[in-house]
Amino acid sequence: MHVPDGFFNLAVSVSAGAVAAAGVAVCLRGARRELDDRTAPMAGLVAAFVFAVQMLNFPVAAGTSGHLLGGALAAILVGPYTAVLCMAVVLLVQGFFFADGGLTALGVNITLMGLVTVLVGWGVFRLITRTVRSRAAITAASFAAALVSVPASALVFTLLFWIGGTAPIEIGTVAAAMGGVHTLIGIGEGLITAVTVGTVLATRPDLVYGARGLAAPLVLRGADGDRVVTPEPEVRAPARRPALLFLLPGVVVTFVLAGVVSVFASGDPDGLERVAEDEGFGDQATDHAFGTWTLADYGDVAGIPVGVAGVVGVAATLIVAGAVGYAVRRRNRGHDRDRDHGRLSV
Amino acid sequence: MSSGHHHQLYRAGDTPVHRLPPQCKLAAVAAFALVVVATPREWFAAFGAYALLLAAVAVTARIPAGFVLRRMVIEIPFVLFALAIPFIGTGERVQVVGLSLSLPGLWAAWNILAKATLGVVASILLAATTEPRMLLLGAQRLRLPPMLVQIAMFMLRYMDVILDEMRRMRVARESRGFTARDARHIPVVARSAGALFIRSYERGERVHLAMLSRGYTGSMPVIQDLTPSAGQWLVAGTLPGAALAVLLGAWGLTGVWGVS
Numbered sequence: 050m051h052v053p054d055g056f057f058n059l060a061v062s063v064s065a066g067a068v069a070a071a072g073v074a075v076c077l078r079g080a081r082r083e084l085d086d087r088t089a090p091m092a093g094l095v096a097a098f099v100f101a102v103q104m105l106n107f108p109v110a111a112g113t114s115g116h117l118l119g120g121a122l123a124a125i126l127v128g129p130y131t132a133v134l135c136m137a138v139v140l141l142v143q144g145f146f147f148a149d150g151g152l153t154a155l156g157v158n159i160t161l162m163g164l165v166t167v168l169v170g171w172g173v174f175r176l177i178t179r180t181v182r183s184r185a186a187i188t189a190a191s192f193a194a195a196l197v198s199v200p201a202s203a204l205v206f207t208l209l210f211w212i213g214g215t216a217p218i219e220i221g222t223v224a225a226a227m228g229g230v231h232t233l234i235g236i237g238e239g240l241i242t243a244v245t246v247g248t249v250l251a252t253r254p255d256l257v258y259g260a261r262g263l264a265a266p267l268v269l270r271g272a273d274g275d276r277v278v279t280p281e282p283e284v285r286a287p288a289r290r291p292a293l294l295f296l297l298p299g300v301v302v303t304f305v306l307a308g309v310v311s312v313f314a315s316g317d318p319d320g321l322e323r324v325a326e327d328e329g330f331g332d333q334a335t336d337h338a339f340g341t342w343t344l345a346d347y348g349d350v351a352g353i354p355v356g357v358a359g360v361v362g363v364a365a366t367l368i369v370a371g372a373v374g375y376a377v378r379r380r381n382r383g384h385d386r387d388r389d390h391g392r393l394s395v
Numbered sequence: 396m397s398s399g400h401h402h403q404l405y406r407a408g409d410t411p412v413h414r415l416p417p418q419c420k421l422a423a424v425a426a427f428a429l430v431v432v433a434t435p436r437e438w439f440a441a442f443g444a445y446a447l448l449l450a451a452v453a454v455t456a457r458i459p460a461g462f463v464l465r466r467m468v469i470e471i472p473f474v475l476f477a478l479a480i481p482f483i484g485t486g487e488r489v490q491v492v493g494l495s496l497s498l499p500g501l502w503a504a505w506n507i508l509a510k511a512t513l514g515v516v517a518s519i520l521l522a523a524t525t526e527p528r529m530l531l532l533g534a535q536r537l538r539l540p541p542m543l544v545q546i547a548m549f550m551l552r553y554m555d556v557i558l559d560e561m562r563r564m565r566v567a568r569e570s571r572g573f574t575a576r577d578a579r580h581i582p583v584v585a586r587s588a589g590a591l592f593i594r595s596y597e598r599g600e601r602v603h604l605a606m607l608s609r610g611y612t613g614s615m616p617v618i619q620d621l622t623p624s625a626g627q628w629l630v631a632g633t634l635p636g637a638a639l640a641v642l643l644g645a646w647g648l649t650g651v652w653g654v655s
Contacts, residue, residue, distance in 0.1 A: 053473045055510025059433055077542050089542060089613070090606065093549020094557075094599035100550065101557045102588055117588075126592065138546045145421075145534075146404055146527060148518035149469050151511060152428040215436075215506050217484045217499035241585040248589025256596055 051143065052158055052206075054151030061213030066156025072164045073137050079130030083258065095127050096135040100142070105241075118202065120166025121174070121195040122242045125187075126249065128258040129171040136163035157209060165205045170198035174259055184250060187260050191246040196239035203231035404466075404522045411630065412456035412524045416623040417533025419631030424521045426635035430642055431513045436506040438649075442513070444641040448634060449516050456524045466519045473511055477504040527551050529619070536621055541614070548615065557595050564591065 057065075080092065099119040119139075123132035140158045143149040150158045177190035207224045210216075214223075250257050269277040407413075412420075427445075434441050453463060484500020522530070528548065535544040564587050575584055603611075623631075 051473075053470070053507065053511035054428055054432055054514030055507050056473075059429075062432065073543070074540075077540055080542075089545035090549050090603045091596075091599055092546045094553050094595055096546055096550040097553040097557045098592055098595050100554060101561050101591065104561075105584055105588060134543065134546055138543060138550055141543070142547055142550060145518060145530060146522050147469060148466065148515045148522070151432075151514040152425055152518060153432045153514065216480050216503035217486050217497065218480065219485055222483060237581060240581045241588060244582050244585030245589040245592065248586050249592055252589075252593055253596075256593065 051140075051150035052154040052161070054153050056151070056154060056215060057157055057209060058213040058215060059153070061209055062153045062157060064156075065160045065209065069137070069156040069159035069164065072133060073159070076130040076133040076137075080128075080134050083128035083131050092127070092131050092134055093138070095123060095131065096138045096142075099123050099135055100139050103139070117238055117241055118162055118166050118199060120162060120202075121170025121191070121198040121238070122245060124167045124171040125174055125191050125194065125242070125246055125259040126257060129167050132167045132171075133163050136167060161202050161206055161209075165202045166198040169201040170194040173197045178259065182263060184260075184263065187250065187257070187263070188243050188247045191259070192239040192243035194239075195242035196235045199235035199238050200228055200231045203227040405526050406458060406462065406523045408457055408524070410456045410524070412452060412520075415627055415631050416536075416621050417525050417529040418536040418621065419533075419623050419627055420521055420525055421530065421533045421537060423631040423634045424517050427517055427638050428514050430635060430638040431510055431517075434510075434642055434645075436502060436509070438645045441641050441645045442509045445513050445638055446516075448637050448641075449513065449520065452520055452634060456520065458520060458523050462523065463516060463519050466523075467512070467515055470511060470515050474508065477507045477511075480504045480507070529621075532617060532619070532621060545614065553595070553599065556598070557591070560594055561587075561591055 099122075102117050102119050102122070105117055120132065120136055123135050126132075127135070137159050140150060140155065140162060144152055144155050144158070171194070174190045174194040177193060178186055204224075204227075207220065207227050210223055211220045246257060246259070250260060254260055254263065267279040269279065271277070427448075431442075431445055434445075453460070480503050481496040481500035482494075484497030484503065486497050486499040488495050489498050489501075490496075525533070528551070531544050531547050531551070534547075535541060568583070568587065573580075573583060575581075
């Protein structure tokens with residue numbers, strides 16, 4: 050599932066990079082709430098664990114085998130923010146050290162396998178455990194979360210492919226192939242995630258982030274029959290609203306941009322046009338509103354080569370991506386300064 | 396993936412490529428990958444020139460071709476996918492030795508194969524000439540958030556430990572006659588994963604306490620001086636610079652004389 054260089058056009062790669070950078074920036078802030086001062090060592094350990102678990106191949110059906118993505122598992126075990134960071138680091142290390150996944154496709158990979166699996170997995174998990182809170186419910190919710198997260202990631206892949214894939218395959222074929230295989234892989238992922246979470250829950254329930262507050266309070270009974278109930282340690286409330294409120298419009302804006310800009314940047318008809326031509330409704334489309342503009346129709350209206358149109362498109366995307374990143378940095382910097390004073394003195 | 400394989404990524408040496416500061420190499424490889432991806436797929440000569448550039452880097456760094464080829468195995472899944480595109484692709488079809496292939500599909504397969512291969516080789520050369528720790532320090536110098544760099548450093552340090560733990564558990568399973576064959580065996584694999592998590596996490600907690608008692612304050616000390624000189628930036632810039640020159644040159648040719 051690691052996307053290599055050249056699979057998506059430059060505009061989609063850069064836009065997905067902006068989404069990934071914004072997501073990681075938000076999670077950098079949130080992760081401190083989940084793991085306090087142990088963030089870096091323990092997140093590094095979880096990242097190594099995810100890396101190891103991704104090497105566990107499990108048989109899916111007749112001869113094919115899949116491997117764990119681990120996004121939902123990491124989210125349930127250590128919390129969504131830390132999980133995103135771990136997945137991002139795993140993908141960074143795989144890209145730079147193992148040449149697994151292209152460097153220009155890093156944003157796409159982090160968005161697909163980090164952000165989408167963790168967000169969807171955690172969302173489903175919270176949805177179920179919010180109403181029912183028991184050990185069985187957590188195991189069941191883990192199964193559902195992992196099961197949904199894999200096809201969701203495949204679906205977003207299909208969406209990106211539709212916007213800016215470089216291969217001329219009908220979007221329906223891609224969706225069917227990706228959806229089918231990944232539903233099967235999702236079942237395997239769900240089973241493994243559920244049993245893994247169950248195992249950890251049986252031995253060290255305090256290590257499962259998704260099961261906080263589940264343990265019964267400690268009751269001390271004295272010899273004379275009096276009972277002392279120790280209050281539960283206060284669970285830090287995860288502040289998810291602002292992060293989500295910030296992230297969602299960012300994602301939407303970047304995807305819209307990717308869609309608009311990649312039309313100019315790509316020299317090939319995009320997926321929609323391809324389907325339109327094949328299905329025979331391409332003729333009905335009226336000329337683009339920008340039809341007389343020099344960059345329309347992939348840049349050959351006024352004799353401008355495709356390359357220039359591409360460069361202009363990518364430059365526009367880069368500016369937007371930079372602005373998003375800068376805004377996040379500014380937000381973070383003020384927040385971090387008082388907290389990290391004198392710590393990051395490398 | 397075999398035992399301790401990530402040590403084989405780095406190939407010690409003392410060449411001009413090895414001596415370059417890591418952040419210069421990182422920036423150069425990333426810029427090179429961008430130029431490659433931005434090149435239109437019809438410009439065969441440009442891709443040939445990029446391959447020659449990478450070969451020149453490999454020769455300078457004294458990385459044998461066999462080393463690079465062995466590591467390129469990582470690319471195989473996507474090669475298989477790329478080879479399938481001409482068969483399932485849409486659009487105009489051509490007959491090649493009795494097979495009906497999609498013409499746009501062939502272009503797409505070439506596009507993915509060429510660009511992915513160049514990207515993979517560039518990454519392999521980067522990892523082969525830079526120590527993992529230095530690479531991460533270089534990333535930090537390029538303003539990657541320090542927290543991410545630290546997580547990655549701890550990940551690299553723990554990876555061996557966890558992979559060893561996993562190998563011991565696999566040996567234990569297999570010496571009791573277990574091999575995962577079908578879906579019924581998933582629970583066994585999953586329980587191993589659960590046990591692996593608990594073992595690793597408890598070990599990580601012990602290591603963290605040991606680190607605190609030895610004065611860890613949230614960042615690891617850096618003793619190397621990594622400040623690159625302008626000359627080193629210039630040397631590192633030759634790879635993406637030459638690639639960009641090729642791209643612009645090819646674009647000039649097609650733009651002015653209409654050669655494609």
